[in-house]
Amino acid sequence: MTFENKKILVVEEVEDEAGLRTALHEKLSDEGFSVLEARDGEEGLEVALRNHPDLILLDIIMPHTNGLKMLKKLREDTWGRTAKVIILTNLGNSGSIANVMDSETFDYIIKSDANMTYIVQKIKDKLRGTK
Amino acid sequence: MNRITLPIISKKIVALNTLQVSFGLNGVKFDFQAGQYIRVVLPKLLGTPDASDSGRELSIVSSPNNKKELTVVFRLSGSKFKNAIALAKVGDNVFVEGPYGQMVLPKNFDSIVFVAGGTGIAQFMSMINYATENKLPNKIKLIYANKSNETATYLPALETLLEQNSSFILEKIFGTLTPEILKQYTAQDVGAAFYVSGPGAMSDTVIDTLVSSGVSEQRIHFEDVITRLYPNRVSLSSMIDRSAEGVFITDLHGVIRYVNREWERISGWASEEVVAGKFTPRIIRSGKYGKEFYEDFWTRILNGETFHKDFVNKRRDGNLYSVDEITMPLRNAAGDIFGFITFQRDISERVALQEKMESLVANRTEELNKRIGELNDVRVATFNLLDDLENDRAELSLGKAKDEALLESLGDGVIATDLNGRIILMNKAAQTMFGWHPEAMVGKSLFDTVPVEDEKGKLISREEQPMQRALTTTTTTTTTGPTYHYVRKDKTKFPVAIVASPVMLDNKVVGAVEVFRDISEEQRVDRAKTEFVSLASHQLRTPPTIIKWNTELLKNSKNNLDKREMKMIDEINIANERMIRLVGSLLNVSRLELGTIDIKFQSMNITKIVDEIIFELTSDISVRNIEMKKNYSNNIPDLTGDSDLYSIIFQNLITNAVKYTPSRGRIEVTLSADGQNFLFNVRDNGYGIPKDQQKYVFTKLFRADNVKAIDTDGTGLGLYIAKSVLDLVGGSIRFESEEKKGTTFYVELPIKGVKARGGSTKLVTNNFLRS
Numbered sequence: 053m054t055f056e057n058k059k060i061l062v063v064e065e066v067e068d069e070a071g072l073r074t075a076l077h078e079k080l081s082d083e084g085f086s087v088l089e090a091r092d093g094e095e096g097l098e099v100a101l102r103n104h105p106d107l108i109l110l111d112i113i114m115p116h117t118n119g120l121k122m123l124k125k126l127r128e129d130t131w132g133r134t135a136k137v138i139i140l141t142n143l144g145n146s147g148s149i150a151n152v153m154d155s156e157t158f159d160y161i162i163k164s165d166a167n168m169t170y171i172v173q174k175i176k177d178k179l180r181g182t183k
Numbered sequence: 184m185n186r187i188t189l190p191i192i193s194k195k196i197v198a199l200n201t202l203q204v205s206f207g208l209n210g211v212k213f214d215f216q217a218g219q220y221i222r223v224v225l226p227k228l229l230g231t232p233d234a235s236d237s238g239r240e241l242s243i244v245s246s247p248n249n250k251k252e253l254t255v256v257f258r259l260s261g262s263k264f265k266n267a268i269a270l271a272k273v274g275d276n277v278f279v280e281g282p283y284g285q286m287v288l289p290k291n292f293d294s295i296v297f298v299a300g301g302t303g304i305a306q307f308m309s310m311i312n313y314a315t316e317n318k319l320p321n322k323i324k325l326i327y328a329n330k331s332n333e334t335a336t337y338l339p340a341l342e343t344l345l346e347q348n349s350s351f352i353l354e355k356i357f358g359t360l361t362p363e364i365l366k367q368y369t370a371q372d373v374g375a376a377f378y379v380s381g382p383g384a385m386s387d388t389v390i391d392t393l394v395s396s397g398v399s400e401q402r403i404h405f406e407d408v409i410t411r412l413y414p415n416r417v418s419l420s421s422m423i424d425r426s427a428e429g430v431f432i433t434d435l436h437g438v439i440r441y442v443n444r445e446w447e448r449i450s451g452w453a454s455e456e457v458v459a460g461k462f463t464p465r466i467i468r469s470g471k472y473g474k475e476f477y478e479d480f481w482t483r484i485l486n487g488e489t490f491h492k493d494f495v496n497k498r499r500d501g502n503l504y505s506v507d508e509i510t511m512p513l514r515n516a517a518g519d520i521f522g523f524i525t526f527q528r529d530i531s532e533r534v535a536l537q538e539k540m541e542s543l544v545a546n547r548t549e550e551l552n553k554r555i556g557e558l559n560d561v562r563v564a565t566f567n568l569l570d571d572l573e574n575d576r577a578e579l580s581l582g583k584a585k586d587e588a589l590l591e592s593l594g595d596g597v598i599a600t601d602l603n604g605r606i607i608l609m610n611k612a613a614q615t616m617f618g619w620h621p622e623a624m625v626g627k628s629l630f631d632t633v634p635v636e637d638e639k640g641k642l643i644s645r646e647e648q649p650m651q652r653a654l655t656t657t658t659t660t661t662t663t664g665p666t667y668h669y670v671r672k673d674k675t676k677f678p679v680a681i682v683a684s685p686v687m688l689d690n691k692v693v694g695a696v697e698v699f700r701d702i703s704e705e706q707r708v709d710r711a712k713t714e715f716v717s718l719a720s721h722q723l724r725t726p727p728t729i730i731k732w733n734t735e736l737l738k739n740s741k742n743n744l745d746k747r748e749m750k751m752i753d754e755i756n757i758a759n760e761r762m763i764r765l766v767g768s769l770l771n772v773s774r775l776e777l778g779t780i781d782i783k784f785q786s787m788n789i790t791k792i793v794d795e796i797i798f799e800l801t802s803d804i805s806v807r808n809i810e811m812k813k814n815y816s817n818n819i820p821d822l823t824g825d826s827d828l829y830s831i832i833f834q835n836l837i838t839n840a841v842k843y844t845p846s847r848g849r850i851e852v853t854l855s856a857d858g859q860n861f862l863f864n865v866r867d868n869g870y871g872i873p874k875d876q877q878k879y880v881f882t883k884l885f886r887a888d889n890v891k892a893i894d895t896d897g898t899g900l901g902l903y904i905a906k907s908v909l910d911l912v913g914g915s916i917r918f919e920s921e922e923k924k925g926t927t928f929y930v931e932l933p934i935k936g937v938k939a940r941g942g943s944t945k946l947v948t949n950n951f952l953r954s
Contacts, residue, residue: 069725069729071729071732071733072725072728072729072732075729075732075733075735075736076732078736079732079735079736082739163724163725163728164724164725164727164728164731164763164766164767165763167731167732167735168732168735168736169735
């Protein structure tokens with residue numbers, strides 16, 4: 053399976069974390085993904101519903117997040133209901149996440165645990181539907 | 184008593200106011216001796232009741248030889264008796280009792296002097312008649328005194344007797360019989376037997392005169408008043424004779440003239456020997472009283488005093504005896520003392536008893552004194568004890584004051600209750616915390632006054648409260664968690680840490696005491712601290728992640744970095760990973776301590792998890808040539824629980840084993856199950872934990888001295904986290920270790936796991952080879 057031109061939307065809440073966003077963007081581009089970016093949940097929802105990306109990487113800061121609000125609204129959309137989402141967080145807070153998601157769509161990566169290769173692997177797995 | 188009924192056969196006035204009455208014997212046998220008398224009792228018919236007053240003692244005038252009649256004589260005095268008998272007719276019956284009287288004619292005698300006054304002549308008439316009738320040869324002299332010629336009776340009869348009896352001499356005296364006249368008429372008769380009969384005063388004078396003239400008292404016979412009045416009783420002399428008291432009579436010079444039987448008994452002297460010899464009471468002197476005493480004694484009794492004293496006397500056999508003695512003078516009609524009579528009551532027994540009593544009293548007194556002495560000792564001891572107690576009390580009061588001050592100054596609340604949970608004491612801190620004044624609380628039930636709630640505001644039942652447990656199960660409860668909240672008077676709440684202990688007395692619970700502390704500030708600080716750590720950890724995690732990702736990009740870039748550059752990037756990565764681990768561990772600790780860990784409940788293949796952890800350590804193991812042996816039992820069931828949490832445990836233990844085992848060491852990981860529990864052991868032959876530090880192994884930030892230098896990478900948090908997680912999921916951990924020989928950790932986990940728990944946070948799993 054080739055991932056060329058697969059559209060990945062990266063919703064990055066943390067504006068001042070350019071070092072992460074840039075690195076991830078570069079990595080994904082290197083891997084041949086087409087990368088879309090949004091600065092917060094509101095913009096992310098808009099871009100997602102407009103462009104219907106193949107996968108959304110939702111980078112949120114727990115517990116103060118509106119990223120989850122975006123996710124909730126996304127699931128109300130016909131397309132969005134089945135959209136593939138991976139949550140990136142720097143801290144596990146599964147309770148809050150579980151509150152807004154059913155277990156099938158519940159998939160997240162703790163950033164510091166993972167290198168980008170791992171994240172890409174996860175994305176590819178998700179796109180293949182194996183995980 | 185001899186009592187007969189006799190008729191009056193004649194009555195005759197024989198002198199002025201003097202009546203002679205004869206009773207006919209008429210065949211009735213009535214024996215008497217000359218000189219005796221009878222008692223005449225009048226029947227009711229004759230006008231007087233048949234009582235003691237109806238009888239009179241009357242001398243018999245007639246001779247015992249006269250068997251036909253019994254004749255008496257008396258002066259009429261106006262008494263009912265005498266009037267009645269005077270008025271009685273011839274033929275009337277009277278009762279006659281008797282005969283009485285000791286003054287009878289002696290059987291053997293040389294000469295007799297009768298001294299008679301008035302009707303006293305009667306009994307002598309009987310005697311003289313009898314003597315004359317029987318022609319007794321003995322010389323008889325009658326001195327007959329009368330106030331006047333008119334009152335004299337039997338003068339003709341006496342004249343006749345004078346003619347018939349040549350041995351009879353009659354001396355008639357009209358007027359008072361003075362001692363001088365008597366002496367004159369009796370001057371020649373000292374050796375005769377004297378009989379005296381007449382009015383009392385006359386008799387006394389006669390007897391006194393005779394005695395003073397040297398006539399032996401033994402030879403003077405008279406009828407004393409008592410005998411005369413009560414003839415049916417014993418005579419006075421016989422009474423004295425038979426008296427229970429010893430009696431002796433002396434003359435003026437103290438010569439003993441008479442002793443009675445009792446005196447004979449108590450003194451041991453016989454009457455004959457004492458009275459015959461010229462003995463004085465010296466014979467019974469014990470020698471206990473001095474000359475002055477006897478002089479005083481004599482002075483007093485000669486002065487007419489009665490002397491009364493307890494005496495100790497000496498018996499004839501030399502033994503001493505005690506008497507209660509009264510000595511009094513005897514006086515004649517003229518009032519002159521002519522002798523002394525002494526009554527002695529034998530009080531030997533009384534004295535013996537008294538001595539016995541005195542000895543008893545003495546003994547008892549001695550005992551009592553001894554006892555008093557002992558009691559005194561006890562008293563002194565008691566006072567000493569009281570002193571001690573007083574000192575103790577003073578010390579106690581001081582101690583109590585100190586205790587109270589201490590109690591009041593304590594920052595912690597203190598409450599003591601009795602067995603029923605009623606408050607008996609609370610200190611100021613408790614008062615401040617509750618908002619209740621002690622007066623409003625003391626005496627009330629603690630459980631009613633202060634509600635206890637959990638952190639969710641649910642009431643905790645009395646049975647679950649530490650104080651109730653202390654009272655009922657005698658256990659001391661120390662609460663540490665945030666469970667207990669006390670409700671103030673104003674209904675607000677505050678969290679408390681409580682230590683409740685029973686108060687025991689003689690192994691019985693008598694109450695409980697609770698020390699508690701408002702921990703809201705601690706909790707706030709704790710929470711703030713934890714949140715700070717959490718936030719700080721969060722903020723600390725992003726920069727290493729940036730480093731991690733960018734070095735990754737750099738490594739994979741197409742810029743063809745040379746080997747040196749690549750090595751530099753690896754070094755950056757290694758340090759960065761270490762930083763990530765450290766931050767992760769700190770984060771875990773803060774979350775564990777915050778107690779908000781989320782526990783999932785899912786099935787897992789534990790073997791796979793352990794394998795994964797070992798796999799992640801492959802490079803470390805191979806670099807150091809460590810032999811890793813997997814010893815997995817094949818019956819291990821899937822565990823139910825939180826795989827992430829379990830991973831943290833195994834990861835920490837296996838990583839430690841690898842870290843603290845030197846090159847070419849050996850590690851064995853054993854997995855097994857025993858039905859209830861999953862068992863995980865990891866054994867190494869590494870550095871081991873020093874014995875003295877083993878107890879600190881599970882404490883936060885502990886690192887053993889022997890490995891600090893070997894591995895600078897350790898955080899001292901791994902085992903603390905592992906233990907905390909095991910506590911959380913209901914597992915257990917223990918270890919055996921010896922320095923330089925190695926360590927084995929044993930972990931048990933419930934196969935069925937613990938219930939899932941909703942929590943807000945997750946722990947960070949480190950070391951997954953995802954970098």
